[in-house]
Amino acid sequence: MTEAHRRLKQPEFTRSQLLAVVRELLVRDGTHAVTLEAVAQRARVTKGGLQHHFRSKQALLDALSDQLFEEFQQSYETAYSQEADTPGRHARAYLRTCFDSGSGCNQVETQRAIGLLALSSPQCRERWHATMQTALQADGNDPRTADLLLACRMAGDGFWFSQMLGTFTLDDAQRERILNLLLELCDGATP
Structure with a gap:
């Protein structure tokens, strides 16, 4: 009897393990490296x-795209729930999500996986586009404010x-100042 036959069956754990392997292969070597054989071998x-x-x-x-999208949505919803119910709330929550270094969706490997999927998958791009279009509707009808x-x-x-690509090196204080500047711009955009 093989090891796979003796192993306790845990379908959710197995799915999670498989997706972690896909994420790792995708980030390390690109979409071409994600093959059924490579994933199966690496996940044992x-x-x-x-x-x-x-x-x-x-x-x-x-499935990985779904998982990453859900991680982003959870981070965004947490940030949104903590924002005052004032104009610009959606944009401020989006910025806080982008700048939240403690969020799983902002770990460099996760950012790279999202970027690679968005570049290679029309379905992934369309999903992000539709979500962002819905969020923009919350910004109101005034063109200056919306812009x-x-x-x-x-x-x-x-x-x-830039964090995903390692373009700029920012310390925590600079990151906080830039976020605060953008949040002030959001607040200044609304009447």
């Missing part, structure tokens, strides 16, 4: 065991991508 499961949970490479990548809040969000994205 049979290819059939892997396919019991995920039928294809695309199913693996889609300034969008510019603040785009600055948050730029910060996020």
